[in-house]
Amino acid sequence: MSFKIAIIGAGSVGFTKKLFTDILCVPEFRDIEFALTDLSEHNLGMIKAILDKVVEANGLPTRVTATTDRRKALEGARYIISCVRVGGLEAYADDIRIPLKYGIDQCVGDTICAGGILYGQRNIPVILDFCKDIREVAATGAKFLNYANPMAMNTWAAIEYGKVDTVGLCHGVQHGAEQIAEVLGAKSRHELDYVCSGINHQTWFIDLRLNGRKIGKDELVAAFEAHPIYSQQEKLRIDVLKRFGVYSTESNGHLSEYLPWYRKRPDEITRWIDMSDWIHGETGGYLRYSTETRNWFETEYPQFLEAASKPIDPAKRSNEHASHILEALETNRVYRGHFNVRNDGVIANLPQDAIIESPGFVDRFGINMAAGITLPEACAATCISSINVQRMSVHAAVSGDIDLLKLAVLHDPLVGAVSTPEEVWQMVDEMVVAQAQWLPQYAHAVPAAKERLSKSAVKTREWTGAARRNVRSIEELRAEKAALKQAG
Numbered sequence: 227m228s229f230k231i232a233i234i235g236a237g238s239v240g241f242t243k244k245l246f247t248d249i250l251c252v253p254e255f256r257d258i259e260f261a262l263t264d265l266s267e268h269n270l271g272m273i274k275a276i277l278d279k280v281v282e283a284n285g286l287p288t289r290v291t292a293t294t295d296r297r298k299a300l301e302g303a304r305y306i307i308s309c310v311r312v313g314g315l316e317a318y319a320d321d322i323r324i325p326l327k328y329g330i331d332q333c334v335g336d337t338i339c340a341g342g343i344l345y346g347q348r349n350i351p352v353i354l355d356f357c358k359d360i361r362e363v364a365a366t367g368a369k370f371l372n373y374a375n376p377m378a379m380n381t382w383a384a385i386e387y388g389k390v391d392t393v394g395l396c397h398g399v400q401h402g403a404e405q406i407a408e409v410l411g412a413k414s415r416h417e418l419d420y421v422c423s424g425i426n427h428q429t430w431f432i433d434l435r436l437n438g439r440k441i442g443k444d445e446l447v448a449a450f451e452a453h454p455i456y457s458q459q460e461k462l463r464i465d466v467l468k469r470f471g472v473y474s475t476e477s478n479g480h481l482s483e484y485l486p487w488y489r490k491r492p493d494e495i496t497r498w499i500d501m502s503d504w505i506h507g508e509t510g511g512y513l514r515y516s517t518e519t520r521n522w523f524e525t526e527y528p529q530f531l532e533a534a535s536k537p538i539d540p541a542k543r544s545n546e547h548a549s550h551i552l553e554a555l556e557t558n559r560v561y562r563g564h565f566n567v568r569n570d571g572v573i574a575n576l577p578q579d580a581i582i583e584s585p586g587f588v589d590r591f592g593i594n595m596a597a598g599i600t601l602p603e604a605c606a607a608t609c610i611s612s613i614n615v616q617r618m619s620v621h622a623a624v625s626g627d628i629d630l631l632k633l634a635v636l637h638d639p640l641v642g643a644v645s646t647p648e649e650v651w652q653m654v655d656e657m658v659v660a661q662a663q664w665l666p667q668y669a670h671a672v673p674a675a676k677e678r679l680s681k682s683a684v685k686t687r688e689w690t691g692a693a694r695r696n697v698r699s700i701e702e703l704r705a706e707k708a709a710l711k712q713a714g
Contacts, residue, residue, distance in 0.1 A: 227254045227556055230365070232303035234296065234356060235310030235374065236262035237269025239276065239523060243534070245307060246277050248549035250288060251540040254557055262292040263299035270294065272527060279534035297359050304365045307548060308356060308380075309373040312348040313664040315517055320660045321345055322510040327686035328653045329644045331489050331693075333479030333504075334512040336375040337427045338612050339640050343619045344657050346379035347631065348664040350623035353380050357388025369555075371395055371548055372566075377426040378581040378613075381566050382620045386579070393551070393593060394566025394581065396426055400545045402475035403431075409449040409456060410436050422475060423573055423584040423599045426566050428484055428612060429475040430605045443471045459506045462488050462498040470604045479507040484612060486643035492692040499693055509691025517697050525700050554588035561588045565595070573599045575606045580613045611639050626667030628658065628675070652684045 231249070236242045242262070249255055260277065264270045274292040281288050293299050300306060311318070321341030322332055335341025353372070360368055370392040372380050381394035399422045407418040421433040434441040450464050450473075451457050457464070460478045466485075467473045474481050478499065482488045488498045499507025504515045523530065543549065547563045554561035562585065569582045572595045576582055586595040601609065618634035621627070632654045635641055641650060655675040658665060662672050698706070 228257045228259075229304040229556075230259045230261060230302050231305045231307065231552075232261045232263065232299045232364075234263055234299070234306065234308045236273055236292070237264035237266045238309045238311070239269060239273045239530070240519075241309055241373070242273050243276055243280070244544055244546060245309075245548055247280060247538050248543050248546055249552060250280075250284070250286065250538055251543040252549060252553045252557070255552070257287050259289040259291070261299040261303060262290065263294065263296045264292075265294060267294055276531055276534045279531060280538065283535040284538050296356070297363050300356075300359050301363045302365050303360075303368055305369050305371060305552060306356070306360055306364060307371045307373065308353070310349070310352065311374065312345075312352050313661065315513070315520065317348060317661050317664055318345070318513055318516070320657060322513050324653060324657050324660060325641075326509075326689045326691055327656075328649045329687075329689070330641055330653075331492070331495055331509050331691045332483050332640075333489075333499075333507050333509065334483065335510075336512065337378075337480070337484065338376065338615050338619075339483045339638055340635055340653065340657070342376045342379075343615065343631070343635055343638065344661060346376045346616075346619050347623045347668070348661065349374060349376070349380055350383045350620065351667055353383050354388050354624070357384055357390040357392075360388075360390050367391065369393070371551070373548075376616075376619075377566055378616050379620050379623070382568075382579075382581045382616060383624065385568050385581075386620070387624055394426060394583070395547045395551075396564075396566065396583065397546055398427060398475040398477075398480075399429055399564040399583070401477075402429075402473065405456060405460075406431065406434065406441075406446070406473065407436075409446075409453045410441065411449075412436060421585055421596075421599070422564055423601060424475075424582065424605060425576070425580065425609045425612060425616075426583045427476045427480055428605075428609050429564065429583045430470075430472045430601060431475070432472055432599070432601065432605075443467070446473060459500045459502060461500065462507070465498070470602065472602060472605060477505045479505050479511055482507055483640055485608065486639040489640055490643040495692040501693060501695070504695075507693065509694040511695075514695060514697050518703060521697075521700060522703055551588050551593070555590060555592070558590040562586070563588070565593055567593065567595060572597045573601060573606075575600050575603075576609055577613055577617075579617070580609075581616070611637075615639075623667065626670065628654070628668055628671040631658075631668075648684050652679065652682050652686075655679050655682075 270292045325340040377394045384392040407415045419435040504511030550561040565586045569580045622631040636650045
């Protein structure tokens with residue numbers, strides 16, 4: 227087979243390499259073309275050198291090109307994969323720092339909550355630019371695979387306003403299933419069959435079967451509480467499992483910021499999180515991790531380049547959906563996964579226009595969702611709260627309506643549990659002013675926002691959060707890795 231895949235945001239080096247090697251695990255895909263594009267020539271150069279090394283080491287005819295000209299990369303592409311972070315770590319730091327001044331403590335801040343909503347405001351205009359290029363220069367019927375967060379908002383905008391065939395992809399379901407299989411003592415993740423449904427990062431394991439035997443709430447609670455590691459790392463998720471009756475796909479830290487109950491007071495935050503790793507609830511944890519990862523990659527690049535000379539091992543193909551979807555569409559080998567698409571009746575008790583994440587099957591006819599699912603009422607209620615925030619956020623991002631943006635933030639579950647309307651209005655003004663260079667749709671609103679900020683009497687505080695850690699140096703990371711290697 228010979229076709230073209232374009233990867234936008236290919237400077238996300240580690241993830242791009244994973245997608246690349248996964249796709250080349252499909253024997254029929256040896257002769258395809260990868261067109262890499264990114265704003266950073268430096269990052270493009272690094273990833274192209276790595277992928278060229280992979281191609282050379284494996285004796286493949288695969289072609290790899292790299293350009294900062296996005297339209298050129300998209301010309302004739304059958305598949306377009308996006309993994310962009312608009313504003314990079316600079317804007318992301320404001321997503322965490324500014325809400326902290328108003329008492330809003332986020333672990334990740336890339337889905338909803340104040341940080342996730344502003345992240346969406348930066349991404350959506352760019353996503354719509356991608357869609358315009360796809361419509362104009364990509365192959366007829368090209369499919370857009372969005373990996374970028376906020377997943378639901380980006381996918382919603384691409385479908386409703388971009389008018390492009392889009393699917394959103396995430397790995398939260400797979401990771402949650404691996405945990406469940408482990409606590410239940412499964413010898414392989416393939417022994418666990420499950421139906422997981424909801425919205426991205428708020429998806430729920432509504433049916434679990436181990437070797438055909440149905441697993442109930444009590445058995446699952448007991449299994450998690452008996453696990454020596456997860457019983458400490460996932461305290462909040464276990465509490466939600468006890469109360470809702472079903473397990474959430476998302477990590478302890480992520481889930482904590484989508485709900486109004488666990489991060490509303492500093493003492494509550496420390497009660498429910500675990501500091502063994504960032505993902506379990508650390509304040510600004512993913513920002514710290516991302517910063518360290520970038521610094522580590524820049525410094526240790528020669529080692530990454532050397533590792534690229536190893537043969538591709540199909541047995542190590544990851545569970546990221548992209549390669550499996552492409553294989554199913556092109557070869558008709560059926561793939562079952564969980565995909566982010568417009569609801570349109572798939573989940574009966576969620577809004578029709580929402581972007582849901584639910585099971586589907588892929589073959590040469592496309593992605594076919596399993597319809598007729600009804601979520602438990604508590605799960606649906608939690609999802610609907612977020613969906614309402616997502617809808618307003620998308621419409622605000624497209625229209626540049628700063629009042630609608632403030633209403634979206636006001637209705638966020640955690641923001642509403644912590645902040646007053648006056649605080650929300652000022653916080654949004656402050657975030658829009660700070661991120662103005664990435665928010666062209668709000669350019670008309672920035673002068674008035676600055677004027678309001680100059681006269682505001684709303685008090686803020688300089689707060690690093692309830693559980694903040696400093697970014698570790700390269701030397702500290704090396705020492706930690708060496709210690710882990712020695713211990714292992």
